[in-house]
Amino acid sequence: MSQVTNTVRFVLDGQIVEAQGARRTTTVLDYLREQMHRTGTKEGCAEGDCGACVVMVGSLNAAGTGVDYLPVNSCIQLLPTLDGKSVKTVESLQNADGTLHPVQEAMVACHGSQCGFCTPGIVMSLVNLVQVNTSPSRQVISDTLSGNLCRCTGYTPILEAAAQACQNKAALKLQDSADVPLLKKIERSGVPTLSLEGDLIVQPVVRTRKGHEFVSPATLAEVADYLVKHPGATLLAGSTEVGLQVNKKFTRPDHIVYLGNVAELKKIHDTPQAWHIGAVVSLTEVESLVAKAYPDLAEVMRRFGSPPIRSTATLAGNIANGSPIGDSMPCLMALGSTLTLRRGDQTRTVALDKFYTGQKQTVLQAGEFIEAVILPKPQAGQIFRAHKISKRFEQDISATCAAISYKLTGGKLTGVKLAYNGLAPSPCRAPKLEAVLEGKVPADVQAADLDAAITASFVARDGLRATWAYRSLVARNLVMQFIEEPTVEAA
Protein backbone atom coordinates (compact mmCIF):
# COMPACT_ATOMS: atom_id res chain seq x y z
CA MET A 1 0.00 0.00 0.00
CA SER A 2 1.55 3.15 -1.20
CA GLN A 3 0.35 5.88 1.10
CA VAL A 4 0.13 6.03 4.83
CA THR A 5 -1.54 8.72 6.86
CA ASN A 6 -2.49 9.37 10.42
CA THR A 7 -5.24 11.83 9.54
CA VAL A 8 -8.79 11.34 8.31
CA ARG A 9 -9.62 14.20 5.93
CA PHE A 10 -13.13 15.17 4.96
CA VAL A 11 -14.99 18.26 3.79
CA LEU A 12 -17.54 19.97 5.98
CA ASP A 13 -19.33 22.98 4.50
CA GLY A 14 -16.53 24.50 2.48
CA GLN A 15 -13.74 23.52 4.85
CA ILE A 16 -11.36 20.59 5.08
CA VAL A 17 -11.48 18.86 8.45
CA GLU A 18 -8.35 16.97 9.47
CA ALA A 19 -9.42 14.51 12.14
CA GLN A 20 -6.62 13.21 14.31
CA GLY A 21 -6.56 11.25 17.51
CA ALA A 22 -9.87 9.47 16.95
CA ARG A 23 -10.33 5.80 17.73
CA ARG A 24 -10.51 3.50 14.73
CA THR A 25 -14.07 2.66 15.82
CA THR A 26 -15.19 6.24 16.55
CA THR A 27 -18.49 6.73 14.78
CA VAL A 28 -19.23 9.59 12.42
CA LEU A 29 -22.04 10.61 14.80
CA ASP A 30 -19.79 10.80 17.84
CA TYR A 31 -17.15 12.76 15.95
CA LEU A 32 -19.70 15.24 14.60
CA ARG A 33 -21.32 15.79 17.97
CA GLU A 34 -18.33 15.67 20.30
CA GLN A 35 -15.54 17.15 18.19
CA MET A 36 -17.37 19.32 15.65
CA HIS A 37 -20.16 20.31 18.08
CA ARG A 38 -22.74 19.55 15.37
CA THR A 39 -25.29 18.56 17.95
CA GLY A 40 -28.24 18.94 15.59
CA THR A 41 -27.55 15.36 14.57
CA LYS A 42 -29.10 13.19 17.28
CA GLU A 43 -28.47 9.78 18.73
CA GLY A 44 -31.69 7.85 19.27
CA CYS A 45 -31.06 4.14 19.04
CA ALA A 46 -27.37 3.90 17.96
CA GLU A 47 -28.31 0.90 15.82
CA GLY A 48 -29.50 2.28 12.51
CA ASP A 49 -33.21 1.98 13.31
CA CYS A 50 -34.58 5.41 14.20
CA GLY A 51 -32.97 7.79 11.68
CA ALA A 52 -32.32 10.59 14.21
CA CYS A 53 -28.66 10.53 13.15
CA VAL A 54 -29.13 10.72 9.36
CA VAL A 55 -26.58 12.92 7.59
CA MET A 56 -25.66 13.23 3.91
CA VAL A 57 -22.30 11.86 2.83
CA GLY A 58 -21.01 13.20 -0.47
CA SER A 59 -18.47 12.01 -3.04
CA LEU A 60 -17.18 13.72 -6.17
CA ASN A 61 -19.30 12.73 -9.14
CA ALA A 62 -17.75 10.76 -11.99
CA ALA A 63 -17.09 13.94 -14.01
CA GLY A 64 -15.52 15.66 -11.00
CA THR A 65 -17.92 18.59 -11.39
CA GLY A 66 -20.31 18.10 -8.48
CA VAL A 67 -21.14 16.07 -5.41
CA ASP A 68 -23.28 12.90 -5.25
CA TYR A 69 -24.90 12.30 -1.87
CA LEU A 70 -26.09 9.31 0.11
CA PRO A 71 -28.29 9.37 3.21
CA VAL A 72 -26.35 7.64 5.96
CA ASN A 73 -27.02 6.54 9.53
CA SER A 74 -24.03 8.27 11.11
CA CYS A 75 -24.39 6.24 14.32
CA ILE A 76 -23.13 3.06 12.64
CA GLN A 77 -20.58 4.49 10.21
CA LEU A 78 -16.97 4.62 11.34
CA LEU A 79 -15.14 7.93 10.99
CA PRO A 80 -12.24 6.65 8.81
CA THR A 81 -14.78 5.73 6.08
CA LEU A 82 -15.35 9.49 5.65
CA ASP A 83 -11.82 10.00 4.35
CA GLY A 84 -11.96 11.77 0.97
CA LYS A 85 -15.69 12.51 1.25
CA SER A 86 -17.87 15.39 2.37
CA VAL A 87 -20.59 15.48 4.98
CA LYS A 88 -23.67 17.65 5.39
CA THR A 89 -25.47 17.95 8.70
CA VAL A 90 -28.67 19.83 9.52
CA GLU A 91 -26.49 22.83 10.44
CA SER A 92 -25.18 22.87 6.85
CA LEU A 93 -28.60 23.85 5.55
CA GLN A 94 -28.86 27.39 6.91
CA ASN A 95 -27.89 29.97 4.31
CA ALA A 96 -25.44 32.79 5.08
CA ASP A 97 -28.36 35.23 5.39
CA GLY A 98 -30.01 33.02 8.00
CA THR A 99 -32.74 31.66 5.75
CA LEU A 100 -33.56 27.98 5.98
CA HIS A 101 -33.78 25.25 3.38
CA PRO A 102 -37.28 24.89 1.84
CA VAL A 103 -37.66 21.52 3.59
CA GLN A 104 -37.05 23.20 6.96
CA GLU A 105 -39.37 26.09 6.10
CA ALA A 106 -42.11 23.67 5.12
CA MET A 107 -41.62 21.55 8.25
CA VAL A 108 -42.30 24.71 10.29
CA ALA A 109 -45.22 25.83 8.14
CA CYS A 110 -46.90 22.41 8.17
CA HIS A 111 -46.30 21.78 11.89
CA GLY A 112 -44.08 18.82 11.02
CA SER A 113 -42.21 18.90 14.33
CA GLN A 114 -43.26 18.63 17.96
CA CYS A 115 -40.52 17.54 20.38
CA GLY A 116 -38.08 17.91 17.47
CA PHE A 117 -35.84 14.97 18.28
CA CYS A 118 -36.48 13.19 15.00
CA THR A 119 -36.63 16.40 12.95
CA PRO A 120 -32.96 16.81 11.87
CA GLY A 121 -32.88 13.23 10.60
CA ILE A 122 -36.17 13.67 8.77
CA VAL A 123 -34.99 16.94 7.24
CA MET A 124 -31.72 15.36 6.07
CA SER A 125 -33.50 12.36 4.53
CA LEU A 126 -35.81 14.72 2.63
CA VAL A 127 -33.07 17.14 1.59
CA ASN A 128 -31.11 14.16 0.28
CA LEU A 129 -34.15 13.06 -1.73
CA VAL A 130 -34.77 16.43 -3.35
CA GLN A 131 -31.18 16.67 -4.58
CA VAL A 132 -32.09 14.09 -7.23
CA ASN A 133 -35.90 14.16 -7.34
CA THR A 134 -37.64 17.51 -7.09
CA SER A 135 -41.11 16.10 -7.85
CA PRO A 136 -41.35 12.99 -5.68
CA SER A 137 -44.66 11.15 -5.42
CA ARG A 138 -46.25 10.65 -2.01
CA GLN A 139 -45.17 7.00 -2.18
CA VAL A 140 -41.55 7.96 -2.85
CA ILE A 141 -41.61 10.46 0.04
CA SER A 142 -43.10 7.81 2.29
CA ASP A 143 -40.44 5.26 1.26
CA THR A 144 -37.74 7.87 1.82
CA LEU A 145 -38.90 8.33 5.40
CA SER A 146 -39.26 4.63 6.20
CA GLY A 147 -36.10 4.78 8.32
CA ASN A 148 -37.07 7.94 10.21
CA LEU A 149 -39.20 7.27 13.25
CA CYS A 150 -41.32 10.06 14.71
CA ARG A 151 -43.28 9.21 17.81
CA CYS A 152 -45.10 12.45 18.49
CA THR A 153 -45.97 14.44 15.36
CA GLY A 154 -47.45 11.78 13.13
CA TYR A 155 -46.49 11.55 9.52
CA THR A 156 -49.27 13.43 7.75
CA PRO A 157 -47.82 16.92 8.40
CA ILE A 158 -44.34 15.66 7.53
CA LEU A 159 -45.52 14.24 4.21
CA GLU A 160 -47.31 17.51 3.53
CA ALA A 161 -44.14 19.44 4.36
CA ALA A 162 -42.14 17.38 1.88
CA ALA A 163 -44.67 18.05 -0.87
CA GLN A 164 -44.84 21.76 -0.01
CA ALA A 165 -41.04 22.13 -0.01
CA CYS A 166 -40.94 20.82 -3.58
CA GLN A 167 -42.97 23.80 -4.76
CA ASN A 168 -39.83 25.91 -4.28
CA LYS A 169 -37.75 23.93 -6.77
CA ALA A 170 -35.12 26.59 -7.39
CA ALA A 171 -33.95 26.49 -3.77
CA LEU A 172 -33.85 22.72 -3.23
CA LYS A 173 -30.31 22.07 -4.47
CA LEU A 174 -27.59 22.52 -1.87
CA GLN A 175 -25.08 25.28 -2.50
CA ASP A 176 -22.05 23.03 -2.38
CA SER A 177 -19.84 24.28 -5.23
CA ALA A 178 -17.17 25.33 -2.70
CA ASP A 179 -16.83 21.68 -1.66
CA VAL A 180 -15.87 20.45 -5.14
CA PRO A 181 -12.27 21.82 -5.26
CA LEU A 182 -11.76 20.73 -1.67
CA LEU A 183 -12.87 17.18 -2.44
CA LYS A 184 -10.34 17.18 -5.28
CA LYS A 185 -7.69 18.50 -2.92
CA ILE A 186 -8.17 15.70 -0.40
CA GLU A 187 -8.23 12.94 -3.01
CA ARG A 188 -5.45 10.53 -2.14
CA SER A 189 -2.83 10.41 -4.88
CA GLY A 190 -2.15 6.76 -4.26
CA VAL A 191 -3.73 4.11 -2.10
CA PRO A 192 -5.26 5.58 1.03
CA THR A 193 -4.17 3.69 4.07
CA LEU A 194 -5.62 4.92 7.30
CA SER A 195 -3.93 3.38 10.23
CA LEU A 196 -5.29 3.68 13.70
CA GLU A 197 -3.55 2.10 16.61
CA GLY A 198 -5.16 1.59 19.97
CA ASP A 199 -7.02 4.77 20.72
CA LEU A 200 -4.91 6.92 18.43
CA ILE A 201 -4.40 7.21 14.72
CA VAL A 202 -0.75 6.34 14.03
CA GLN A 203 1.52 5.28 11.22
CA PRO A 204 1.19 1.52 10.75
CA VAL A 205 4.94 1.21 10.56
CA VAL A 206 5.05 2.45 14.13
CA ARG A 207 3.04 -0.51 15.42
CA THR A 208 2.87 -0.59 19.15
CA ARG A 209 2.36 -3.81 20.98
CA LYS A 210 -1.38 -3.70 20.28
CA GLY A 211 -0.92 -3.48 16.49
CA HIS A 212 -4.42 -2.14 15.80
CA GLU A 213 -5.17 -0.55 12.45
CA PHE A 214 -7.85 0.55 10.00
CA VAL A 215 -6.72 0.03 6.44
CA SER A 216 -8.47 1.24 3.35
CA PRO A 217 -7.01 -0.48 0.27
CA ALA A 218 -7.81 0.76 -3.24
CA THR A 219 -7.30 -2.47 -5.18
CA LEU A 220 -8.56 -6.02 -4.98
CA ALA A 221 -5.00 -7.34 -4.95
CA GLU A 222 -4.20 -5.27 -1.88
CA VAL A 223 -7.27 -6.53 -0.01
CA ALA A 224 -6.38 -10.11 -0.88
CA ASP A 225 -2.76 -9.66 0.11
CA TYR A 226 -3.66 -8.00 3.40
CA LEU A 227 -6.12 -10.74 4.33
CA VAL A 228 -3.60 -13.49 3.65
CA LYS A 229 -1.24 -11.71 6.05
CA HIS A 230 -3.98 -10.88 8.58
CA PRO A 231 -6.60 -13.63 8.27
CA GLY A 232 -8.29 -12.49 11.49
CA ALA A 233 -8.96 -8.98 10.14
CA THR A 234 -12.55 -7.70 10.07
CA LEU A 235 -13.84 -6.75 6.64
CA LEU A 236 -15.93 -3.59 6.57
CA ALA A 237 -18.33 -2.99 3.68
CA GLY A 238 -21.53 -1.02 4.40
CA SER A 239 -20.97 -1.13 8.19
CA THR A 240 -24.63 -1.85 8.97
CA GLU A 241 -23.63 -4.95 10.95
CA VAL A 242 -20.09 -4.08 11.99
CA GLY A 243 -21.19 -0.63 13.23
CA LEU A 244 -23.94 -2.28 15.25
CA GLN A 245 -21.45 -4.66 16.89
CA VAL A 246 -19.20 -1.70 17.75
CA ASN A 247 -22.05 0.20 19.43
CA LYS A 248 -24.02 -2.62 21.03
CA LYS A 249 -21.42 -5.27 21.79
CA PHE A 250 -18.47 -2.90 22.18
CA THR A 251 -16.40 -4.91 19.75
CA ARG A 252 -13.08 -3.32 18.85
CA PRO A 253 -11.62 -5.32 15.94
CA ASP A 254 -7.82 -5.17 15.90
CA HIS A 255 -7.58 -4.89 12.13
CA ILE A 256 -10.37 -3.36 10.08
CA VAL A 257 -10.15 -3.60 6.29
CA TYR A 258 -12.52 -1.14 4.59
CA LEU A 259 -13.65 -2.26 1.13
CA GLY A 260 -15.41 0.98 0.16
CA ASN A 261 -12.47 2.39 -1.84
CA VAL A 262 -11.79 -0.73 -3.91
CA ALA A 263 -12.79 0.21 -7.46
CA GLU A 264 -13.12 -3.40 -8.70
CA LEU A 265 -15.57 -4.25 -5.92
CA LYS A 266 -17.87 -1.30 -6.72
CA LYS A 267 -18.67 -2.62 -10.20
CA ILE A 268 -21.50 -4.70 -11.65
CA HIS A 269 -20.13 -6.82 -14.49
CA ASP A 270 -22.93 -7.51 -16.98
CA THR A 271 -22.70 -10.73 -19.04
CA PRO A 272 -25.42 -12.30 -21.23
CA GLN A 273 -26.10 -14.92 -18.54
CA ALA A 274 -25.64 -13.09 -15.25
CA TRP A 275 -24.77 -10.00 -13.26
CA HIS A 276 -21.52 -10.21 -11.29
CA ILE A 277 -22.24 -7.89 -8.40
CA GLY A 278 -19.08 -6.60 -6.71
CA ALA A 279 -18.81 -6.92 -2.94
CA VAL A 280 -19.41 -3.24 -2.19
CA VAL A 281 -22.26 -2.55 -4.58
CA SER A 282 -24.99 -1.10 -2.37
CA LEU A 283 -28.44 -2.62 -1.94
CA THR A 284 -29.88 0.60 -3.39
CA GLU A 285 -28.06 -0.20 -6.63
CA VAL A 286 -29.15 -3.85 -6.49
CA GLU A 287 -32.77 -2.77 -6.02
CA SER A 288 -32.74 -0.79 -9.25
CA LEU A 289 -30.67 -3.42 -11.08
CA VAL A 290 -33.30 -6.14 -10.52
CA ALA A 291 -36.45 -4.00 -10.68
CA LYS A 292 -37.44 -5.15 -14.18
CA ALA A 293 -36.08 -8.71 -14.19
CA TYR A 294 -37.19 -9.75 -10.72
CA PRO A 295 -39.85 -7.37 -9.33
CA ASP A 296 -40.44 -9.52 -6.24
CA LEU A 297 -36.72 -9.35 -5.38
CA ALA A 298 -36.82 -5.57 -5.83
CA GLU A 299 -39.78 -5.47 -3.44
CA VAL A 300 -37.88 -7.52 -0.84
CA MET A 301 -35.02 -5.02 -1.27
CA ARG A 302 -37.42 -2.05 -0.89
CA ARG A 303 -38.48 -3.49 2.46
CA PHE A 304 -34.89 -4.24 3.53
CA GLY A 305 -34.01 -1.88 6.38
CA SER A 306 -34.48 1.69 5.17
CA PRO A 307 -32.96 3.99 2.51
CA PRO A 308 -30.00 5.02 4.73
CA ILE A 309 -29.33 1.33 5.51
CA ARG A 310 -29.57 0.29 1.86
CA SER A 311 -27.40 3.17 0.67
CA THR A 312 -24.33 1.51 2.23
CA ALA A 313 -25.33 -2.11 3.02
CA THR A 314 -24.19 -4.77 0.55
CA LEU A 315 -25.31 -8.20 -0.66
CA ALA A 316 -21.90 -9.66 0.20
CA GLY A 317 -22.16 -8.26 3.74
CA ASN A 318 -25.66 -9.74 4.13
CA ILE A 319 -24.43 -13.14 2.91
CA ALA A 320 -21.17 -13.13 4.89
CA ASN A 321 -22.96 -12.08 8.05
CA GLY A 322 -25.10 -15.19 7.61
CA SER A 323 -28.02 -14.25 9.82
CA PRO A 324 -30.71 -16.98 9.90
CA ILE A 325 -33.16 -14.23 8.91
CA GLY A 326 -31.03 -12.52 6.26
CA ASP A 327 -33.42 -11.43 3.51
CA SER A 328 -31.41 -11.50 0.31
CA MET A 329 -30.28 -15.12 0.66
CA PRO A 330 -33.57 -17.02 0.08
CA CYS A 331 -34.12 -14.96 -3.08
CA LEU A 332 -30.58 -15.45 -4.32
CA MET A 333 -30.69 -19.19 -3.57
CA ALA A 334 -33.96 -19.67 -5.44
CA LEU A 335 -32.37 -17.87 -8.39
CA GLY A 336 -29.35 -20.19 -8.36
CA SER A 337 -26.81 -17.55 -7.34
CA THR A 338 -23.15 -18.37 -6.85
CA LEU A 339 -20.32 -16.55 -5.12
CA THR A 340 -16.83 -15.74 -6.30
CA LEU A 341 -14.58 -16.30 -3.30
CA ARG A 342 -11.00 -15.05 -3.31
CA ARG A 343 -7.97 -15.92 -1.22
CA GLY A 344 -4.73 -14.28 -2.39
CA ASP A 345 -4.64 -14.67 -6.17
CA GLN A 346 -6.83 -17.80 -6.14
CA THR A 347 -10.56 -17.68 -6.75
CA ARG A 348 -13.26 -20.34 -6.57
CA THR A 349 -16.98 -20.41 -7.27
CA VAL A 350 -19.37 -21.70 -4.61
CA ALA A 351 -23.13 -22.06 -4.94
CA LEU A 352 -24.84 -19.91 -2.32
CA ASP A 353 -26.95 -22.87 -1.21
CA LYS A 354 -23.67 -24.66 -0.30
CA PHE A 355 -22.12 -21.65 1.45
CA TYR A 356 -23.46 -22.16 4.98
CA THR A 357 -22.32 -25.01 7.19
CA GLY A 358 -24.27 -23.99 10.32
CA GLN A 359 -25.54 -20.94 12.18
CA LYS A 360 -23.28 -18.09 11.05
CA GLN A 361 -20.81 -20.75 9.83
CA THR A 362 -19.63 -20.70 6.23
CA VAL A 363 -17.17 -22.41 3.92
CA LEU A 364 -14.96 -19.30 3.90
CA GLN A 365 -11.39 -20.23 4.74
CA ALA A 366 -8.93 -18.09 6.67
CA GLY A 367 -8.01 -15.07 4.56
CA GLU A 368 -10.78 -15.76 2.03
CA PHE A 369 -13.54 -13.27 1.21
CA ILE A 370 -16.49 -12.75 -1.12
CA GLU A 371 -15.38 -10.90 -4.23
CA ALA A 372 -18.70 -10.95 -6.09
CA VAL A 373 -22.22 -12.33 -6.05
CA ILE A 374 -23.24 -13.86 -9.37
CA LEU A 375 -26.95 -13.44 -10.00
CA PRO A 376 -28.27 -15.34 -13.05
CA LYS A 377 -30.50 -13.41 -15.42
CA PRO A 378 -34.04 -14.68 -16.03
CA GLN A 379 -34.56 -17.53 -18.46
CA ALA A 380 -37.47 -17.78 -20.89
CA GLY A 381 -40.56 -18.90 -19.02
CA GLN A 382 -38.97 -18.66 -15.59
CA ILE A 383 -41.27 -17.51 -12.80
CA PHE A 384 -39.79 -15.97 -9.69
CA ARG A 385 -41.80 -15.09 -6.61
CA ALA A 386 -40.65 -13.89 -3.19
CA HIS A 387 -42.27 -12.36 -0.15
CA LYS A 388 -41.08 -11.21 3.27
CA ILE A 389 -43.32 -11.60 6.29
CA SER A 390 -42.57 -9.15 9.10
CA LYS A 391 -44.56 -7.32 11.75
CA ARG A 392 -43.86 -3.92 10.24
CA PHE A 393 -43.87 -3.42 6.49
CA GLU A 394 -40.40 -1.92 6.28
CA GLN A 395 -37.44 -1.45 8.62
CA ASP A 396 -38.22 -4.76 10.27
CA ILE A 397 -36.69 -8.18 10.44
CA SER A 398 -38.30 -11.21 8.81
CA ALA A 399 -40.42 -13.76 10.59
CA THR A 400 -39.74 -15.60 7.37
CA CYS A 401 -38.94 -14.69 3.80
CA ALA A 402 -39.69 -17.26 1.11
CA ALA A 403 -38.61 -17.31 -2.52
CA ILE A 404 -39.33 -19.69 -5.36
CA SER A 405 -38.26 -20.10 -8.98
CA TYR A 406 -39.91 -22.49 -11.43
CA LYS A 407 -41.24 -22.95 -14.93
CA LEU A 408 -44.62 -24.21 -16.02
CA THR A 409 -43.90 -26.92 -18.59
CA GLY A 410 -47.06 -28.43 -20.05
CA GLY A 411 -48.90 -26.95 -17.09
CA LYS A 412 -46.58 -28.68 -14.58
CA LEU A 413 -44.11 -27.17 -12.15
CA THR A 414 -40.53 -27.85 -13.26
CA GLY A 415 -37.05 -26.79 -12.16
CA VAL A 416 -38.42 -25.82 -8.77
CA LYS A 417 -36.01 -24.03 -6.42
CA LEU A 418 -37.52 -22.97 -3.09
CA ALA A 419 -35.67 -21.29 -0.22
CA TYR A 420 -36.48 -19.72 3.15
CA ASN A 421 -35.00 -17.73 5.93
CA GLY A 422 -36.20 -17.95 9.53
CA LEU A 423 -36.85 -21.70 9.58
CA ALA A 424 -33.36 -23.10 10.13
CA PRO A 425 -29.98 -22.03 11.58
CA SER A 426 -29.15 -20.41 8.25
CA PRO A 427 -31.14 -19.45 5.14
CA CYS A 428 -31.50 -22.59 3.04
CA ARG A 429 -33.16 -24.43 0.16
CA ALA A 430 -36.03 -26.79 1.02
CA PRO A 431 -35.42 -29.91 -1.12
CA LYS A 432 -38.26 -31.93 0.43
CA LEU A 433 -40.76 -29.22 -0.43
CA GLU A 434 -39.25 -28.86 -3.89
CA ALA A 435 -39.83 -32.61 -4.40
CA VAL A 436 -43.50 -32.23 -3.44
CA LEU A 437 -43.90 -29.55 -6.11
CA GLU A 438 -41.73 -30.85 -8.94
CA GLY A 439 -43.75 -32.26 -11.86
CA LYS A 440 -47.16 -31.41 -10.33
CA VAL A 441 -49.95 -29.37 -11.81
CA PRO A 442 -50.29 -26.44 -9.32
CA ALA A 443 -53.94 -27.28 -8.61
CA ASP A 444 -52.90 -30.81 -7.54
CA VAL A 445 -50.47 -29.64 -4.85
CA GLN A 446 -51.88 -30.54 -1.44
CA ALA A 447 -51.30 -28.28 1.57
CA ALA A 448 -51.01 -31.38 3.76
CA ASP A 449 -48.09 -32.68 1.65
CA LEU A 450 -46.29 -29.36 2.05
CA ASP A 451 -46.97 -29.40 5.81
CA ALA A 452 -45.50 -32.89 6.07
CA ALA A 453 -42.41 -31.82 4.11
CA ILE A 454 -41.98 -28.77 6.37
CA THR A 455 -42.18 -30.99 9.47
CA ALA A 456 -39.64 -33.39 7.95
CA SER A 457 -37.29 -30.59 6.91
CA PHE A 458 -37.02 -28.29 9.91
CA VAL A 459 -36.71 -28.44 13.69
CA ALA A 460 -39.77 -26.77 15.23
CA ARG A 461 -38.57 -23.74 17.20
CA ASP A 462 -40.43 -20.74 18.55
CA GLY A 463 -38.52 -17.52 18.00
CA LEU A 464 -38.63 -13.95 19.26
CA ARG A 465 -40.41 -12.77 16.16
CA ALA A 466 -42.84 -15.61 15.59
CA THR A 467 -43.93 -18.95 16.95
CA TRP A 468 -43.15 -22.09 14.99
CA ALA A 469 -46.86 -22.62 14.42
CA TYR A 470 -47.08 -19.24 12.70
CA ARG A 471 -43.84 -19.57 10.76
CA SER A 472 -44.60 -23.05 9.43
CA LEU A 473 -48.14 -22.05 8.43
CA VAL A 474 -46.84 -18.98 6.62
CA ALA A 475 -44.09 -21.06 4.97
CA ARG A 476 -46.74 -23.36 3.49
CA ASN A 477 -49.22 -20.64 2.56
CA LEU A 478 -46.61 -18.61 0.73
CA VAL A 479 -45.84 -21.60 -1.50
CA MET A 480 -49.55 -22.13 -2.22
CA GLN A 481 -49.85 -18.46 -3.12
CA PHE A 482 -46.71 -18.46 -5.27
CA ILE A 483 -47.96 -21.36 -7.41
CA GLU A 484 -51.57 -20.21 -7.57
CA GLU A 485 -50.59 -16.75 -8.73
CA PRO A 486 -47.71 -17.35 -11.15
CA THR A 487 -48.52 -14.10 -12.87
CA VAL A 488 -45.18 -12.43 -12.29
CA GLU A 489 -43.19 -13.96 -15.11
CA ALA A 490 -39.55 -12.80 -15.08
CA ALA A 491 -38.94 -10.25 -17.85
Ligand SMILES: Cc1cc2nc3c(=O)[nH]c(=O)nc-3n(C[C@H](O)[C@H](O)[C@H](O)COP(=O)(O)OP(=O)(O)OC[C@H]3O[C@@H](n4cnc5c(N)ncnc54)[C@H](O)[C@@H]3O)c2cc1C
Ligand atom coordinates in the same frame (compact mmCIF):
# COMPACT_ATOMS: atom_id res chain seq x y z
C1 LIG B 1 -31.45 -0.88 11.06
C2 LIG B 1 -31.05 -2.13 10.34
C3 LIG B 1 -31.98 -2.76 9.54
C4 LIG B 1 -31.64 -3.95 8.89
N1 LIG B 1 -32.58 -4.55 8.12
C5 LIG B 1 -32.28 -5.72 7.53
C6 LIG B 1 -33.26 -6.39 6.75
O1 LIG B 1 -34.38 -5.90 6.55
N2 LIG B 1 -32.92 -7.59 6.22
C7 LIG B 1 -31.68 -8.15 6.41
O2 LIG B 1 -31.43 -9.24 5.90
N3 LIG B 1 -30.73 -7.52 7.12
C8 LIG B 1 -31.00 -6.34 7.68
N4 LIG B 1 -30.05 -5.70 8.42
C9 LIG B 1 -28.73 -6.30 8.57
C10 LIG B 1 -27.64 -5.68 7.63
O3 LIG B 1 -28.04 -4.44 7.16
C11 LIG B 1 -27.38 -6.56 6.43
O4 LIG B 1 -26.88 -7.81 6.84
C12 LIG B 1 -26.41 -5.93 5.41
O5 LIG B 1 -26.59 -6.51 4.15
C13 LIG B 1 -24.95 -6.08 5.82
O6 LIG B 1 -24.15 -5.52 4.80
P1 LIG B 1 -22.98 -4.49 5.12
O7 LIG B 1 -22.31 -4.22 3.82
O8 LIG B 1 -23.46 -3.32 5.87
O9 LIG B 1 -22.04 -5.39 6.04
P2 LIG B 1 -20.93 -5.01 7.11
O10 LIG B 1 -21.54 -4.53 8.37
O11 LIG B 1 -19.90 -4.13 6.50
O12 LIG B 1 -20.32 -6.48 7.32
C14 LIG B 1 -21.14 -7.53 7.82
C15 LIG B 1 -20.29 -8.80 8.01
O13 LIG B 1 -19.87 -9.32 6.75
C16 LIG B 1 -18.45 -9.34 6.67
N5 LIG B 1 -18.14 -8.97 5.29
C17 LIG B 1 -18.52 -7.82 4.66
N6 LIG B 1 -18.15 -7.87 3.36
C18 LIG B 1 -17.55 -9.08 3.18
C19 LIG B 1 -16.95 -9.73 2.05
N7 LIG B 1 -16.90 -9.15 0.85
N8 LIG B 1 -16.44 -10.97 2.21
C20 LIG B 1 -16.50 -11.60 3.43
N9 LIG B 1 -17.01 -11.02 4.53
C21 LIG B 1 -17.54 -9.78 4.40
C22 LIG B 1 -17.97 -8.35 7.70
O14 LIG B 1 -16.66 -8.63 8.17
C23 LIG B 1 -19.01 -8.56 8.79
O15 LIG B 1 -18.72 -9.69 9.53
C24 LIG B 1 -30.34 -4.49 9.06
C25 LIG B 1 -29.39 -3.83 9.84
C26 LIG B 1 -29.74 -2.67 10.49
C27 LIG B 1 -28.70 -1.96 11.32
Ligand code: FES
Ligand atom coordinates in the same frame (compact mmCIF):
# COMPACT_ATOMS: atom_id res chain seq x y z
S1 FES C 1 -29.30 6.89 16.24
FE1 FES C 1 -31.02 5.74 15.56
S2 FES C 1 -30.49 5.35 13.49
FE2 FES C 1 -28.72 6.26 14.27
Ligand code: FES
Ligand atom coordinates in the same frame (compact mmCIF):
# COMPACT_ATOMS: atom_id res chain seq x y z
S1 FES D 1 -41.30 15.36 16.70
FE1 FES D 1 -41.00 14.17 18.49
S2 FES D 1 -40.25 12.30 17.70
FE2 FES D 1 -40.81 13.37 15.94
